[in-house]
Amino acid sequence: MTDPAPRRRPSRAAGTAFAWTVGAVLAVAVLAVAWVGVRGWLAYGHLREAQDSVAAASASIDDPAAAAALLGGVGDDTSAARSLTSDPVWHAAETVPWVGPQLAAVAHLAASIDDVAADALGPLSEAASGLSADALRPVDGAFDVARIAALEPAAGAAATALSGASDDLAGIDERPLLGVVREAVGQARDLVSEASVSADALHRATRIVPAILGANGPRTYLVAFQNNAEWRSMGGIVGAVAQIDTENGRISLGAQGSSGDFRAPAPDDPVVALPEDTLRIFGTRPARFIQNVTQLPDFTMGAPIAREMWLRETGTAVDGVIALDPVSLSYILRATGPITLPTGDVITSDNAVSLLLDEVYRRYEVPAQQDAFFQSAAASVFQALADGRADPAALIDALTEAGEQRRLLMWSADAAEQSVLDGTTLQGALPVSDDDRTAFGVYLNDGTGSKMDYYLHVDVETAWCGADAASLRVTLRNDAPDPATLPAYVTGGGAFGVPEGQALTGVYVYLPEGAVLQDQRLSSTGSAASATTDTDRGHGVVKWSVQLAPGQQAELLLKAGTPATAELGALLTPTVYANETSRVGVGCAFPE
CATH class of the missing domain: 2.60.40.1170 (Mu homology domain, subdomain B)
Incomplete structure (x- = not known):
């Protein structure tokens, strides 16, 4: 019986090769981690720079040209962040368990923000560079409607880009993300969503404001002033009304009236036929009394009724109906500053609500005198706007705030223009x-x-x-x-x-x-x-x-x-x- 062959030991060369292989793998892994870590830190720095530039531009909104210059460099930072998070090493690391989803989310975030910078901030920056706040002031009593309309292409491009980015960010799965990454994604999602809403509002405004101001021919609007001291679904009873005429950017105040000037049709003869559901809940009063058109909780239904009532009283078929309340006027007065009324009263943003909804009733016992006071206040504020006394940026803020609170409502008799308002708070829908x-x-x-x-x-x-x-x-x-x-x-x-x-x-x-x-x-x-x-x-x-x-x-x-x-x-x-x-x-x- 022969002895078994001795077991062969691994050669020193084989052991050395294995060690080198393991070492090389570890070295590559370390280098990859370092590579991803350094590039991730650099990308973070660029995104922070972009954020700071956008914040500075927002603070300079009163100087659109300066804001445009600040926005001009944002694209360089977002492009760099995108490049740093999209190379092959980074993409390979996205497949690694646990850490991979974090890297994928960061890359997704950088790409979406870069798309916003390229497709949204670019057009807005270009438009802003040629527009100053003074361009939104009337000159010789007329607004430059052509200049406002010229913003539409850029506003449309920005709105489309931001809407796409908002949808894209909404698709990021937050479930596997760590707290700090989840927070960053959530903040970006909220910011882009808010910017998307603002850009959409700007785009709608550039489409409809020139038409409202008579860019395409004379327009006539009925303005209904709601009194919040006597509630109705949309805000308050309609106590005073005014006709506003526009043409080529010029605004003029036409006839004024009060609810007492309207004839009340018989109970069986409303000015329009209401749907069965509406009749069962509210009866015919919203279609018989101008005071009650805002009782209907849908301005798209109440506004056409007000239009028909005005047509019956004056023979004028207005192109649209606008509603606002004293709180809205108080916001507008922030932009115009204090206004002296024919009575000698000084109406301000601080006293407008109490003056119009409380003090006037203590001062005047006769409703006709109260109506006259309301009409003089509305006419004075309107004249201040027509004269260009309002600060444009402050006026935009005032109208935006009033619209968001559903205190400013608008309806157009033109179906195409009304569609621009669809889905907005200005529509006043259910x-x-x-x-x-x-x-x-x-x-x-x-x-x-x-x-x-x-x-x-x-x-x-x-x-x-x-x-x-x-x-x-x-x-x-x-x-x-x-x-x-x-x-x-x-x-x-x-x-x-x-x-x-x-x-x-x-x-x-x-x-x-x-x-x-x-x-x-x-x-x-x-x-x-x-x-x-x-x-x-x-x-x-x-x-x-x-x-x-x-x-x-x-x-x-x-x-x-x-x-x-x-x-x-x-x-x-x-x-x-x-x-x-x-x-x-x-x-x-x-x-x-």
Whole structure:
């Protein structure tokens, strides 16, 4: 028997080769990590520089040429960041578990921001470089409508680019991302989304403003002034109206009137036929009285009625209808500065609301005198705008704020122009719910026949109740002083059966489209509140009636079955108080 052959030992050369191989792999890995790390840090620096440039440009918005110069260098930084995060080594590292999704998200983010810089900031910078704030001031009483229209191509390109980038960033999967990366993606997504909304608004404005100002021929508009001291769904009762005429950028004030100047058709003869759902809920009054056209919670329905009423009274078929309230005027007065009225009063952004909705009723007992004061105030503010006294940037901010709060509404008789307003707050349409957003509508209407709503406050809160339901809480409170200190015109004097100082309110809650009412609860320290249900154009409607004396409050709780979405909210009637808006609560109003 022979001894087995001795086991061969690995040669020194083989061991050395293996060690070198492992070392080389480790070295390549270290170099790759270092490469990715250094390039990632450099990319971060470039994105920060781009962010700082955009912030500086925003701060220089009053000087568009300077802002354009600052934006000019943004593309260099975003392009560098994109290049640093798109080489083969970086792409290879994106396949590595755990760290790969972080790198892929950063590369995706850099590419999207670079697309924004190239396709959105570029056109806007080019347009801004040839436009100054003074170009938005009237010259010899006329606005340069051609110059405004010339911004449309650039604004359109920017809006398209930002919309695409917003959709692109929305596609990034945040689930595997670390906190710092997830936060960066979320911030970029929010910023681009906000910029997309702004660019879309600018594009719409460049399309419709020249036409409104008579660039294509004479235009005529009816302006309805809403009084928030007497609630209607869209804001307040229409107390005063004015006709505005425009041509080639020039604006002039035509006829003025008050609600008392309109004839009221017979109950069986409304100026237009209302849909069956609307008639069942509101009756014919919105189609018979100019005061009530804003009772309809849809300006696209109420505005054509106001147009028809004006046509019957004056024979003029206006091209559109605009509505605004005293709070909107207070915003505009920030841009114009104080204005002296024919009465000697000085109206300012600070006193406009109290002067128009409170003091005027204490000073004048006769409604005709009150109407004359309103008309003189509106005419004075209008004249200041026509004379170019408003700071353009401040005026844009004022109109934007009023529009976002649904205090400034617009409807056009031209279908193509009206389509430009589709989906905007200016349209004043019913709440829209879709795959991304769920929206209630809370519409307030006075039932006292008075101006007591100046003293009423409303609080609205929405919250999710799991994945398939949402709750809504509406709280009303009467903070009026001793009724003996108020004029009879403000309290109503008991004319409609409501004791002086008390306020009767009808609240119409529109549920999200397709939502099913699951529960409702009422509580009140005042008269017994009541609620009934109905439907209107795909919305369930809860009608709540409540009467409150000074110091009393009432609450309505609703729970509606509807799938949870990313956003939840409620459209609310604009009140005297600008800070009264709906909010999202931290918990369901119907705890298990």
